[in-house]
Amino acid sequence: MEFTKGHGTGNDFVILPDPDGALDLTPELVAAICDRRRGVGGDGVLRVVRAAKHPDGAALAGEAEWFMDYWNSDGSFAEMCGNGARVFVRYLLATGLAEPDGAALPVATRAGVVRARVEGDAIAVEMRRPRLYDASTAALGGLTLPGTAVDVGNPHLVCPLPAGLDLAALDLGRAPDFDPAVFPAGVNVEFTAPGEPVAGVDGHVLMRVYERGSAETLSCGTGACAVGAVALRDLGRDTGVMAVDVPGGRLTVTVTDDTCWLSGPAVLVAAGALDPATLTR
Numbered sequence: 128m129e130f131t132k133g134h135g136t137g138n139d140f141v142i143l144p145d146p147d148g149a150l151d152l153t154p155e156l157v158a159a160i161c162d163r164r165r166g167v168g169g170d171g172v173l174r175v176v177r178a179a180k181h182p183d184g185a186a187l188a189g190e191a192e193w194f195m196d197y198w199n200s201d202g203s204f205a206e207m208c209g210n211g212a213r214v215f216v217r218y219l220l221a222t223g224l225a226e227p228d229g230a231a232l233p234v235a236t237r238a239g240v241v242r243a244r245v246e247g248d249a250i251a252v253e254m255r256r257p258r259l260y261d262a263s264t265a266a267l268g269g270l271t272l273p274g275t276a277v278d279v280g281n282p283h284l285v286c287p288l289p290a291g292l293d294l295a296a297l298d299l300g301r302a303p304d305f306d307p308a309v310f311p312a313g314v315n316v317e318f319t320a321p322g323e324p325v326a327g328v329d330g331h332v333l334m335r336v337y338e339r340g341s342a343e344t345l346s347c348g349t350g351a352c353a354v355g356a357v358a359l360r361d362l363g364r365d366t367g368v369m370a371v372d373v374p375g376g377r378l379t380v381t382v383t384d385d386t387c388w389l390s391g392p393a394v395l396v397a398a399g400a401l402d403p404a405t406l407t408r
């Protein structure tokens with residue numbers, strides 16, 4: 128089985144080319160591939176499959192040639208992955224499966240079609256505008272932190288830390304508790320703190336994330352969009368540009384009236400072949 132390894136601000140993925148949807152990908156195999164000691168290692172898997180050849184992509188085949196079949200490292204599915212979409216597009220362009228013709232490149236996902244463009248070294252993806260829909264809480268190490276539930280195609284809970292709490296000192300070695308009545312399918316939890324002023328943007332936020340299905344990661348693109356939208360609301364704004372710093376680097380989030388652009392580096396670092404039989408033995 129051929130694979131390529133890539134990452135966006137340290138959110139890393141194993142990319143599996145499967146144009147005709149012929150791979151027998153199971154949750155067990157995905158978890159084995161993502162195992163950082165016995166497998167290739169990654170926060171998730173991106174299967175590159177023609178939309179027409181995947182049951183979840185077929186309805187979108189008229190709008191996008193390629194479907195991003197995203198899996199978390201524990202073998203669960205997610206509707207959307209912002210950094211994954213950016214790395215997916217980097218892969219399509221690097222392998223010639225898509226041409227950088229100046230127009231936005233459509234990619235089908237379980238959360239609908241997203242559109243990507245190349246911005247110098249960065250790849251930007253246009254997703255749905257984050258929908259802030261509820262107040263909720265996350266509990267972590269004896270703390271109960273109020274937050275905002277946000278739908279970015281997948282579920283998020285954004286919890287700004289109270290003054291005096293150190294973002295870097297949070298122990299994200301175990302999952303935060305959340306209200307399953309608000310998040311029946313689980314949730315990605317972002318913890319945030321204000322950043323120093325940055326030129327050229329409307330605000331700057333620092334974030335760490337505990338991802339549903341992947342534990343703490345160095346970055347989460349949809350999480351950054353959720354954080355950007357909450358920070359803009361807290362500034363009294365509907366739209367604007369936010370710099371969101373994650374442990375793996377900086378993402379730029381632009382919230383417009385209708386959509387949200389996520390921009391940042393997307394890099395392919397290795398390629399090879401793996402033997403599923405040895406991984407699952």
Ligand SMILES: N[C@@H](CCC[C@H](N)C(=O)O)C(=O)O
Pocket residue numbers: 138199204205206207208209210211281282315338339340341344346347348349350
């Ligand atoms: N890291 C991703 C989000 C991946 C999916 C998430 N863990 C979920 O289950 O919703 C991103 O960059 O958006």
